[in-house]
Amino acid sequence: MIAEIIIVAILTSSACAIPGVFLVLRKTSLMSDAISHAVLPGIVIGFLLTHSLSSPLLFVGAVATGLLTVFLSESLIRTNLVKEDAAIGLVFPALFSIGVILVSRYTGDVHLDTDAVLLGELVFTPLDRISFMGLDLGPRTAWVMGLIFILNIGMLLFFFKELKLTTFDKGMAAAMGISPVLIQYILMISVSITTVGAFDAVGSILVVALMIAPAATAYLLTDNLKIMVLLSILIGALSSVAGFAFSWIIDASAAGAMAAALGLLFLLAFLFAPKRGIVSIKKRRQQQKIDFAVTMLTVHLLNHSEAKEAEVENREQHLIEHINWEERFAKTVLNKAVQNGMVNSEKGILYLTQMGKKTAQKAMMR
Amino acid sequence: MSGIFSDFTLRTVAMGAAFLGITSGALGSFAVLRRQSLLGDSISHASLPGIVLAFILIGTKSSLVLLIGAAIAGWIATLFILSIIRNTRISSDGAQGVVLSVFFGLGLMLLTFVQSKPNASQAGLDKYLFGQAAALLPEDVRTAAIIGVITIICMIFFWKEFKLMSFDPVYGESLGFSARLTDIMITALIVISIVTGLQTVGVILMSSMLIAPAASARQWTNKLGAMVTLSAIFGAISGVLGATLSSLISNLPTGPTIILCLTSIFIISLLFAPDRGLISKLVKRYRNRFLFSLQKLLLDLYYLEEKHKGTSHAHDMKTISLIRNRQGNIHIALKTLQSRGWAEQTTAGLWKLTAEGHTEAIKIQNGGRNDS
Numbered sequence: 156m157i158a159e160i161i162i163v164a165i166l167t168s169s170a171c172a173i174p175g176v177f178l179v180l181r182k183t184s185l186m187s188d189a190i191s192h193a194v195l196p197g198i199v200i201g202f203l204l205t206h207s208l209s210s211p212l213l214f215v216g217a218v219a220t221g222l223l224t225v226f227l228s229e230s231l232i233r234t235n236l237v238k239e240d241a242a243i244g245l246v247f248p249a250l251f252s253i254g255v256i257l258v259s260r261y262t263g264d265v266h267l268d269t270d271a272v273l274l275g276e277l278v279f280t281p282l283d284r285i286s287f288m289g290l291d292l293g294p295r296t297a298w299v300m301g302l303i304f305i306l307n308i309g310m311l312l313f314f315f316k317e318l319k320l321t322t323f324d325k326g327m328a329a330a331m332g333i334s335p336v337l338i339q340y341i342l343m344i345s346v347s348i349t350t351v352g353a354f355d356a357v358g359s360i361l362v363v364a365l366m367i368a369p370a371a372t373a374y375l376l377t378d379n380l381k382i383m384v385l386l387s388i389l390i391g392a393l394s395s396v397a398g399f400a401f402s403w404i405i406d407a408s409a410a411g412a413m414a415a416a417l418g419l420l421f422l423l424a425f426l427f428a429p430k431r432g433i434v435s436i437k438k439r440r441q442q443q444k445i446d447f448a449v450t451m452l453t454v455h456l457l458n459h460s461e462a463k464e465a466e467v468e469n470r471e472q473h474l475i476e477h478i479n480w481e482e483r484f485a486k487t488v489l490n491k492a493v494q495n496g497m498v499n500s501e502k503g504i505l506y507l508t509q510m511g512k513k514t515a516q517k518a519m520m521r
Numbered sequence: 522m523s524g525i526f527s528d529f530t531l532r533t534v535a536m537g538a539a540f541l542g543i544t545s546g547a548l549g550s551f552a553v554l555r556r557q558s559l560l561g562d563s564i565s566h567a568s569l570p571g572i573v574l575a576f577i578l579i580g581t582k583s584s585l586v587l588l589i590g591a592a593i594a595g596w597i598a599t600l601f602i603l604s605i606i607r608n609t610r611i612s613s614d615g616a617q618g619v620v621l622s623v624f625f626g627l628g629l630m631l632l633t634f635v636q637s638k639p640n641a642s643q644a645g646l647d648k649y650l651f652g653q654a655a656a657l658l659p660e661d662v663r664t665a666a667i668i669g670v671i672t673i674i675c676m677i678f679f680w681k682e683f684k685l686m687s688f689d690p691v692y693g694e695s696l697g698f699s700a701r702l703t704d705i706m707i708t709a710l711i712v713i714s715i716v717t718g719l720q721t722v723g724v725i726l727m728s729s730m731l732i733a734p735a736a737s738a739r740q741w742t743n744k745l746g747a748m749v750t751l752s753a754i755f756g757a758i759s760g761v762l763g764a765t766l767s768s769l770i771s772n773l774p775t776g777p778t779i780i781l782c783l784t785s786i787f788i789i790s791l792l793f794a795p796d797r798g799l800i801s802k803l804v805k806r807y808r809n810r811f812l813f814s815l816q817k818l819l820l821d822l823y824y825l826e827e828k829h830k831g832t833s834h835a836h837d838m839k840t841i842s843l844i845r846n847r848q849g850n851i852h853i854a855l856k857t858l859q860s861r862g863w864a865e866q867t868t869a870g871l872w873k874l875t876a877e878g879h880t881e882a883i884k885i886q887n888g889g890r891n892d893s
Contacts, residue, residue: 179611184618185559192725236797240558240614241736248729249784252777255651260772360566360725361629364622371611371619407634414626421619425605433608 157403159281163297164399164413167356168365168391170304173311174345175366176384179374180322185240186225186343187366189247191350191359193224195254198351203261209283209295214351220250221347225340277356277399277409296356303352310345311384314338319380357410364414365391372421375428394420448488451478453497453515456507469505530655531768534721537657538760538779540665541721541730544672544714546738546756549731550749551707553739554687559614560599560708562728563621565715567598569628569724572649573635584661587649588716595712598624625724652723654764654775661720668717672710676749679706684745722776730756733783740794759783811854816885818854819863821845822874823882835871 178184197220201213224246231242280296292298311318320328321335328335346366353362373386398413405412426432455478456469471489480488489505492498497511507515552558568591575590576582598620605616648656676683685693686703694700711731718727738752763779792800821844825836842851855872858864863878874882 179615179618182612182614184612184614185562188559188562188618188621231791234791234799236740236791236799237736238553238556238558240556241553241732244558244562244728244732245736245784245787248726248733248780252726252729252780252784255774255777256781259774358629360625361622363618364626367615367618368623371615374611374615375609402630405634406637407630408632411626411628411630411633414623415630418619418623418627421623425609431609436608 156281159294159297160277160409161396161399163280163294163300163356164277164395164409165392166297166300166304167353168369168395168413169388170300170307170349171353171362171365172369172387172391173304173307173384174342174349175368175370176373176380176387177318177322177342178346179367179370180380181342184363184367184371185243186228187346187350188360188363189224189228189243190221190343190347191354191362192247193250193254194218194221194347194351194354194359196220196250196257197254198354199254199257199262203257214348217351217354218344218347221350222340222343224250225343277413280356283355296352299352300356303349307345307349310341314341318342357413361410361414364417365395368414368417368421369394372417372424375421375424375431390417390420445488445491448480448484449492449495449497450514450518452488452492453507453511454518456498456505457512457515457519460507471500471503471505528768531764533659533662534654534657534768534775535761535764537662537665538654538721538764538775539757540662540669540760541714541718542734542756542758542760542779543753544665544669544756545718545727545730546734546752546754547676547749548672548707548711548714549733549735549756550738550745550752551683551687552711552731553735554745555707557711558732558736559617559728560602561711561715561731563602563617564595564599564712565719565724565727566621567624567628568592568595568716568719569625569649570594570631571628572719573628573631577631577635584720585664588664588719591649591716591719592712594624594628595716596709599708599712648723649719650723650725651774652719652721652726652776654721654767657720665717668713672714675706675710679703683707687745722779726776726780729780729783733780733787734759737783737787737790740790740797755783755786759786815854815857817845818851818858819874819878819882820885822858822864822872822878823886826874826879835867835869835873837871841872 175184175187178187194217197216197218198213200220201210201216202208204216205212207213227246228239228242231237231245232239237245281294283295285292285295285298317328317333317338320331320333321338325335328338349366350359350362353365357365369387369391370383372390373383376386377383394416395413398416399409401416402409402412424432426434429435459469471485478485489498489500492511493500495510497508497514499506499508549561552561571590571592571594572587573590574594575587579586602613602616602620605611605619606613609616611619682693682698682703683706685696685698686700686707690700693703715727715731718730722730734752734755735748737755738748738750741751742748759779759782763782764775766782767773767775767778790798792798795801818841821841822836824844825841826834838851838855841855855864855866858878859866863875863881864872865875866872
């Protein structure tokens with residue numbers, strides 16, 4: 156059973172990661188938040204019509220309300236009366252409220268909790284199974300998410316060029332005859348379907364984590380779209396397995412732990428990503444500061460290279476007094492300069508090497 | 522109605538909702554103007570782990586303690602979001618998406634972890650998810666009122682700074698105001714007001730309490746003071762209305778009802794607000810179109826007059842229509858011209874310009890100036 160849960164977790168997170176990449180790149184991440192809340196009334200209406208929780212009509216209803224959210228927010232934005240963020244923030248709470256009210260008024264005696272929709276429970280997914288002619292085919296969610304994963308891959312393969320172009324250069328896409336609006340809606344259909352499919356595994360809010368966090372993490376690690384997609388899937392899968400394992404140990408919500416694991420990976424990338432992490436940015440800035448200071452030092456030494464001044468000006472101690480460097484910083488710079496073979500130090504007096512001279516002259520030419 | 526309001530629970534809930542509506546409505550104006558509407562959503566989702574951690578660490582369900590935990594978590598989440606936006610190329614929506622969902626997930630994990638412990642005195646923690654207005658106590662209302670008053674005092678005190686930083690932060694900086702400090706102030710107030718609303722409308726719907734009244738008020742006025750006031754009033758009305766409706770009708774949860782009241786106000790504002798409203802815009806457009814068609818008709822009559830080199834020549838409607846190949850009926854337009862004294866109908870039912878119409882047509886032809 157644990158194996159099945161892990162398969163469901165991996166399929167779900169992989170399926171979510173694909174549309175997530177484009178949401179992050181298009182700066183519409185919060186559309187997934189909006190859609191994930193707004194599918195509730197669709198699910199409820201589907202349920203009220205069919206009185207079954209596994210009817211495909213629930214799916215249709217949910218996708219329809221998901222798209223309705225996109226449509227309503229975009230219509231609101233187009234009126235120019237509200238800004239984009241406010242438009243999204245107006246539409247989905249309204250739809251979600253309708254959903255909650257429908258649940259509490261009409262489904263009182265059935266097991267359709269808002270909790271269940273919102274929070275999901277990964278561990279229960281193996282209980283709902285599909286069988287064909289008496290043959291047990293495994294958990295329903297695994298099939299649903301597997302299908303959605305394939306659909307998303309299909310979208311990716313089929314529309315990769317269009318998605319890429321409309322994401323990075325809308326004007327160019329339109330000029331080439333690709334409709335950005337059409338691609339936007341294709342993407343939103345994928346987001347809606349994925350959200351609905353994933354909600355009984357992880358709940359509607361954590362779908363947002365599964366979509367956005369892997370993509371955001373991957374975005375910090377690479378500049379290549381294809382690699383970003385692959386990385387997102389990998390990050391999603393990795394953290395869903397890790398999160399599930401952790402939740403199993405401490406006996407807590409698997410979906411919550413998956414989101415927490417995603418958060419941890421994001422935090423690691425945020426701090427330590429090779430090019431874009433905070434630590435590497437800090438290091439790079441420090442490096443640049445020192446490099447610049449070394450150049451300054453060579454210029455200073457060149458300026459005072461006349462024998463008379465040299466003994467006064469070109470002392471180690473003098474750097475601290477004259478250029479106003481702190482002692483530690485001055486030492487670092489000096490070491491670096493000596494290391495690079497630009498400066499020689501003899502009895503506390505500094506001499507430029509041939510290379511140091513060249514560097515100084517080049518810097519002054521600029 | 523007096524019977525309804527003598528109900529103690531309802532009075533408590535309605536008052537709590539009203540205070541909440543006032544505070545979040547007023548503050549929401551700044552969030553909406555600064556395009557930070559969804560920050561409220563992130564903060565409210567992110568407060569969940571704070572609530573649960575406060576419970577785990579301190580072991581009490583006293584709402585004040587839990588709300589302080591919520592505020593701290595919300596604040597940390599905000600710092601994370603701002604730091605991600607500042608330090609990486611991830612845009613604000615991505616940063617918010619990551620932080621809100623991860624914090625919420627963390628909160629959920631902690632919540633279920635607490636619930637799985639045998640000494641399950643944790644019941645009631647999940648009321649923060651959807652809010653449970655009916656469980657509001659008089660002291661909760663008092664807290665909400667105090668926070669509301671403090672917020673409004675802060676707002677009045679720093680009005681100039683808030684206003685400046687919402688519209689032109691660069692200019693504000695040049696005058697020596699600190700954008701950072703104002704940012705921190707506004708965000709802190711928003712965090713506090715969100716946190717007080719968690720009990721009433723819950724984590725998920727709270728953001729709407731900030732956005733909807735402000736977005737509605739924005740349609741009615743272009744003045745910040747009026748907008749903030751109106752927004753607070755909308756918030757209060759929806760709070761009271763939602764609380765009342767949900768107590769009158771069984772199985773109608775308070776939080777969502779308040780949100781739907783707010784949404785209704787927003788839709789009304791969107792449609793009917795004078796000047797900015799969609800309907801008034803539509804009316805304006807049709808009026809302009811009609812005025813334009815009147816001018817064209819006048820010019821047509823003038824053209825016919827010129828063709829026939831005499832003012833006495835009248836034409837039937839069909840001829841006039843043919844000039845621009847008009848499809849529709851020009852009867853109304855002709856009648857309007859007549860009522861303005863620019864055209865007249867002969868006894869045979871034919872139309873021609875009057876003397877005033879003639880001068881008016883020349884005026885239009887020469888300057889394109891508007892009539893009337």
